[in-house]
Amino acid sequence: MGQTIAEKIFAAHLRDEPFPGTKVLDLDRVLCHEITTPVAIADLEWRGKDRVFDPDKIKAVIDHVTPSKDSKTALQAKILRDWARRHRIRDFFDVGRNGVCHAIFPEKGYIRPGFTVIMGDSHTCTHGAFGAFAAGVGTTDLEVGILKGVCAFREPKTIRINLTGELSEGVYAKDVILHVIGQLGVNGATDRVIEFHGPVIAGMSMESRMTLCNMAIEAGGTCGICEPDRVTVDYLWPFIKDEFESPEAALAEYRRWCADPDAEYAKVFDFDVSSLEPQVTYGYKPDCVKPVAEMAGQRVDQVYIGSCTNGRIEDLREAARILRGRKIADSVRGIVSPATPQIFRQALAEGIIDVFMEAGFCVTNPTCGACLGMSNGVLAEGEVCAATTNRNFNGRMGKGGMVHLMSPATAAASAVTGVITDARELLRQPAA
Amino acid sequence: MTSKQFGGPALLLDRSDINTDEIIPAKYLTEVTKEALQPYMLEDLKLDGFDPKSEQVRQARVIVTRENFGCGSSREHAPWVFEVNGVHTIIAESYARIFRQNMFNCGMLAIELPKEDIDSLFAMGRAGQLVVDVDVDGQRLTARAGGESREFGFDISPFDKALVLAGGWVEFADARY
Numbered sequence: 001m002g003q004t005i006a007e008k009i010f011a012a013h014l015r016d017e018p019f020p021g022t023k024v025l026d027l028d029r030v031l032c033h034e035i036t037t038p039v040a041i042a043d044l045e046w047r048g049k050d051r052v053f054d055p056d057k058i059k060a061v062i063d064h065v066t067p068s069k070d071s072k073t074a075l076q077a078k079i080l081r082d083w084a085r086r087h088r089i090r091d092f093f094d095v096g097r098n099g100v101c102h103a104i105f106p107e108k109g110y111i112r113p114g115f116t117v118i119m120g121d122s123h124t125c126t127h128g129a130f131g132a133f134a135a136g137v138g139t140t141d142l143e144v145g146i147l148k149g150v151c152a153f154r155e156p157k158t159i160r161i162n163l164t165g166e167l168s169e170g171v172y173a174k175d176v177i178l179h180v181i182g183q184l185g186v187n188g189a190t191d192r193v194i195e196f197h198g199p200v201i202a203g204m205s206m207e208s209r210m211t212l213c214n215m216a217i218e219a220g221g222t223c224g225i226c227e228p229d230r231v232t233v234d235y236l237w238p239f240i241k242d243e244f245e246s247p248e249a250a251l252a253e254y255r256r257w258c259a260d261p262d263a264e265y266a267k268v269f270d271f272d273v274s275s276l277e278p279q280v281t282y283g284y285k286p287d288c289v290k291p292v293a294e295m296a297g298q299r300v301d302q303v304y305i306g307s308c309t310n311g312r313i314e315d316l317r318e319a320a321r322i323l324r325g326r327k328i329a330d331s332v333r334g335i336v337s338p339a340t341p342q343i344f345r346q347a348l349a350e351g352i353i354d355v356f357m358e359a360g361f362c363v364t365n366p367t368c369g370a371c372l373g374m375s376n377g378v379l380a381e382g383e384v385c386a387a388t389t390n391r392n393f394n395g396r397m398g399k400g401g402m403v404h405l406m407s408p409a410t411a412a413a414s415a416v417t418g419v420i421t422d423a424r425e426l427l428r429q430p431a432a
Numbered sequence: 433m434t435s436k437q438f439g440g441p442a443l444l445l446d447r448s449d450i451n452t453d454e455i456i457p458a459k460y461l462t463e464v465t466k467e468a469l470q471p472y473m474l475e476d477l478k479l480d481g482f483d484p485k486s487e488q489v490r491q492a493r494v495i496v497t498r499e500n501f502g503c504g505s506s507r508e509h510a511p512w513v514f515e516v517n518g519v520h521t522i523i524a525e526s527y528a529r530i531f532r533q534n535m536f537n538c539g540m541l542a543i544e545l546p547k548e549d550i551d552s553l554f555a556m557g558r559a560g561q562l563v564v565d566v567d568v569d570g571q572r573l574t575a576r577a578g579g580e581s582r583e584f585g586f587d588i589s590p591f592d593k594a595l596v597l598a599g600g601w602v603e604f605a606d607a608r609y
Contacts, residue, residue: 015609016608016609018591018594018608019589019590019591019594020590021589021591022589022590022591024609035461035507036461036506036507036508038464039464039508042464043602047602049602049606064461065462070462072462072463072464073462075464076462076464079464119506120506120508121506122504122505122506122530124506136506136530137506137530137533138506138507138508138511138530138533138534138537139508139534140508140534140537140538140600140601140602141533141534141537141601143602144601144602144605144606147602147605147606148605148606148609150605150609152591152601154589186449186500186503187448187449187499187500187503187526187528190500190526190527190528190529191529220500220503220528220529222529284478285449372453372458372505373457373458373459374458374459374461374462391453391504393451393453393454393504394453394454394476394478395453395454395457395476396453396458399457399476
């Protein structure tokens with residue numbers, strides 16, 4: 001019997017099976033941020049177990065509230081910072097070098113095909129874009145990960161999603177994943193890994209694959225996962241060039257983490273994306289999804305471009321294509337957060353930041369704080385935000401606010417008009 | 433053996449997909465102790481007629497709810513806010529994976545029952561205050577309301593049961609690995 005990607009990774013990392021169906025895996029990466037890790041650190045200290053299993057496999061960043069906004073968040077940052085120093089965790093990213101966790105860790109080359117990755121953050125599934133098994137966990141699992149380098153999971157069952165056809169101009173990975181979640185439902189992949197296959201994936205950049213895998217959790221999925229291929233190798237090459245003779249050699253090695261042709265899946269879905277239109281959410285659940293056309297004309301008060309879903313350079317480029325030569329509506333507050341310092345500098349070098357500022361956007365430092373109303377960009381009661389983020393729960397960006405999820409292009413177009421707008425209309429018109 | 437008390441007066445939340453932002457909003461994640469979360473349980477829950485400050489919420493030791501409970505964030509603050517309010521047992525049709533694991537990792541009980549059993553519990557709860565007794569070892573629970581009493585069996589994986597009995601995953605893992 002053939003194996004899925006997750007089954008291969010599980011078999012290669014199995015430390016123990018304490019009970020039938022419970023797999024305890026060795027971890028290659030334990031990723032940490034300043035919200036869920038300080039409580040884990042405090043508890044380990046309280047238990048007299050202030051140790052780490054391997055400082056080189058632990059990476060940490062201050063992400064959500066940065067720079068700290070008050071005494072409580074300053075304490076969270078301090079606990080993480082002191083702990084990283086105490087245990088010689090070299091890959092710790094503090095103010096000035098920090099950014100959104102699921103953007104900065106892949107950007108540094110920390111994630112490889114076949115890896116097991118956990119983090120106290122539900123969107124850890126993003127890292128599956130590299131052919132890794134990457135799962136969000138709570139603070140207790142994180143604690144055990146830090147202490148022992150292991151995590152327990154149930155036997156992984158996999159849903160296979162085949163994406164065929166060709167994406168039209170103005171339609172992106174974000175529209176694909178919103179559509180998939182709309183079809184699966186918020187509970188459709190609970191306790192399942194979602195494997196993405198097909199020519200659409202083969203044609204996607206690593207950034208787009210990360211956008212796709214990022215939202216697997218919004219259908220309940222443990223991990224979204226793509227097969228490693230030449231695109232993966234090319235992305236990782238600067239970090240692996242000392243390990244392999246050539247990209248071809250790396251590819252040959254990484255292909256062992258692809259699914260077998262006769263692997264068994266819990267379910268298989270086929271989606272032809274050729275006729276897919278830009279998508280947007282309309283309610284308080286990420287599976288409340290409609291084509292943008294059906295939501296067009298609805299007022300927005302704020303537009304937020306950023307987050308672990310869509311704060312990468314290709315996202316900023318697509319938004320800037322719409323914004324170049326245009327101003328955002330007077331009724332709209334535009335906020336853009338480049339996800340990492342590297343992305344920020346790249347956007348500066350390409351003139352993208354200038355485009356955003358000319359259009360009337362506020363540019364923030366790299367952080368994911370606005371997505372969950374933790375630091376900046378909080379909505380007032382009754383306000384509506386067009387956002388490139390991943391979650392539209394009631395109160396997510398502030399009590400009484402409403403969040404509509406969409407691609408960076410749709411968000412930029414909506415900023416220009418002040419209402420939800422199909423970006424393709426603006427792509428067709430020359431800017432004034 | 434855990435010192436937690438499983439069972440007691442139940443709070444009925446008749447909705448699916450109750451998410452972690454509704455259980456404990458992100459703005460409270462700046463707290464670094466579990467106890468500080470205590471006043472904010474279910475503060476943003478969207479459910480007609482629900483008042484997070486009601487006496488019924490204050491007295492609850494069990495929550496009965498529908499599908500996909502605890503979806504969304506990995507924040508363990510969600511089980512903790514229940515724990516510090518004395519709610520150690522949740523009974524639902526199904527759970528989001530991370531939330532369910534967090535419950536057992538904290539030595540708490542996330543019981544899954546089929547829809548028809550959950551329907552019965554809601555029906556009983558409409559007749560009077562629902563009180564639930566839980567026998568973890570026997571994997572049975574007794575529900576009482578308005579003079580009626582019913583028993584339900586439930587499944588719990590051996591691993592989850594071991595975590596509840598050990599009082600959580602940290603001690604279990606540190607002793608074994």
